[in-house]
Amino acid sequence: MTEEWSTSGWDLHLEPGSGAGAGRRAGLEAALRAAIRGGRLAAGSRVPSTRALARDLGLARGTVSAAYDQLVAEGFLQARAGAGTRVAPLPAVTTAAAQASRPRPVPALRLVPGSPDVTTFPVAAWSRATRLALAAAPTSTFGYGDPRGLQELRTVLADYLARTRGVVADPERIVVTSGYAQGLALLAQVLHGAGAHQVAMEDPGLGFHRTIVGRAGLEVLPLPVDRAGACTDLLGGARLADVRAAVVTPAHQYPTGATLAPDRRRALLDWARTTGGLVIEDDYDGEFRYDRHPVGAVQGMGPDEVAYVGSVSKTIGPGVRLGWMVVPERWLEPVVSAKTYADHRTGTVDQLTLAHLIASHGYDRHVRVVRARYRRRRDLLVARLAGLVESGAVEVSGISAGLHAVVSLRAPGAREADVTRRAAELGLEITGLGEHRHVPGEGEPGIVVGFGTPSEPGYPRALDVLVRALGDQGGR
Structure with a gap:
């Protein structure tokens, strides 16, 4: 029995165009060429019989046969007795567009901030928690439910955040999100809907977050940062008089690593109470403290003025939204x-799993394990840079917490671009501090070194390259 186009097990969308006679044949030829060039008809794949394709497209069988013959003559198709008609292999064609679309070589090593070591993902613990949580969950759990999230997760989160971060957290006021980015986007949307026009965000800070706020229709104004954290005493001043919200990272400023000083915490909350403004507290890596006790969340001092936002991106992994x-x-x-x-609501299964992990203290155990791992990495980074620090070529700061450090360039004439370019030549990707500023390139030059990203075997090699790139900076 001859294989029919409609029952061959796969479909191909063709638009041969309109017209009659030779016009229809030319349209079919053009459509088939486009499908072959575009890869929708792969080399070696069999094309339908002339009878099946003619019936499917409403064309005369002779028109299809003539089109096939033409494409065979041009080398697009191959016809062999007993084997049917198939797509011929085409030579690779390099065009300017194809050349431009090719991915550029990526450095083999990365010390970029913002990402944890994903090889630490607790596969066994996560799988076990998922299995146990699903076995105990009532079927109603898998309905649409409360947009705030599962009651089970909100309840254990309230206890966990109060215990570990000093957050005043009523489960009824917790909203589970698909990561920090969605939380910030929702708050920005709500602020815009309430009539806000301007939001203050730390400078330097993460450009992606500024974009999220800007896409909600809000103007982002820079809030300067120094060694005592965000300059919150400037809120309400002439330049920031119309700001209705401030996005801050008080526990470990991103990227400088500064901790918001007590007087600036008070100034931040005083501004919010006086103006009715909203403080958005980004506690992105509050679990990772090395040289001192954790600094409690600002929200604990002002639960009516602060929206506290966190996620599992640094502790479990960014793949869990x-x-x-x-x-x-x-x-x-x-x-x-x-x-x-x-x-409507964040995915149920992951919520159940996280709730079980927190309730069983599996989450705490995992955090302690990875905290120790990152502390060893931090210590190795500091040790490898000690010679450059002693020579005055660099200064290292922001290392008491988190997954990154700031390496300020102190050699005369040193430039971020030179260091990042030299590192890339040596196979290492690093990020300049200037990339985080509201006006790129402003301020003192430095490198933001993320020590969470590399795998364990690759980390020492990455540090070797970093030291070499920093040692080659101008003025050495």
Whole structure:
């Protein structure tokens, strides 16, 4: 029995165009050429019989046969007795567009900030927690449910955040999100809907977060940062008089690593209480402290003024899209409404798994393990840079917590671009501090070194290259 196009097990969309006679044949030829060149008809694949294709496209069988003959003559198709007609292999064609679209070589080693070592993902613990949580979950858990998230997760999160971060967290005011980025986007959307036009964000800070806020229709104004953290005393001043929200990283400023000083915490909350402004506290790596006790969240001092936002991206891994917001009462209803219309609710299975991990203290155990791992990495980074620090070529800061350090360039004439370019030549990707500023390139030159990213075997090699690139900076 001859294989029919409609029952051959696969479909191909062709648009041979309109017309009659030779026009139809030319249109079919052009459509087939495009499908072959574009890869939708791969080399060696069999094309349908002339009878099947003619019936499918409403063409005369002779028209299809003539088109096939022409493409055979041009080398696009091959016809062999008993083997049917198949797509011929085509020589590779390098065009300017193809050349431009080819991925550029990527350095083999990376010391970029913002990412943990994903090889630490707790596969066994996560799998076990998923299995146990699913076995115990009632079927109602898998319905649409509360847009704020599962009650089980919100309840254990309230206890965990109070215990570890000093957060005043009522489960009713917790909204589970698909990571920090969604939480920030929802808050920005709600602020814009409430009539806000300007938001203050730390300078330097993460450009991606500035973009999220800007896409909500809000103007982002820079809030300067120094060694005592964000200059919150400037809020309410002439330049920031119309700001209605401030996004800050008080426990470990990103990227400088500064901790917000007590007087600036008070100034931040005083501004919010006086103006009705909202503080958005990004506690992105609050679990990782090495040389001192954890600094509690600002939210614990002002739960009615602060929206506390966190996630598992640094502790478990960014592939698990789970975050949370502890929202002041006056902002809760619009935030829940925004979450409802964004995606209704974050995925149930991951919520169940995280709730079980926290309740069983598996989450705490995992955090302790990776905290020790990152501390060893931090210590090795400091040791490898000691010679450059002693010579005055660099200064290292922001190392008491988190997954990154700032290496300030002190050699005369040193430039970020020269160091990052030299590192790339040696196979290492690093990030300049200037890339994080509201106006790129402003301020003193430095490198933001993320020590969470590389795998364990690759980390020492990455540090070797880093030291070499820094040693080659101008003025040596």
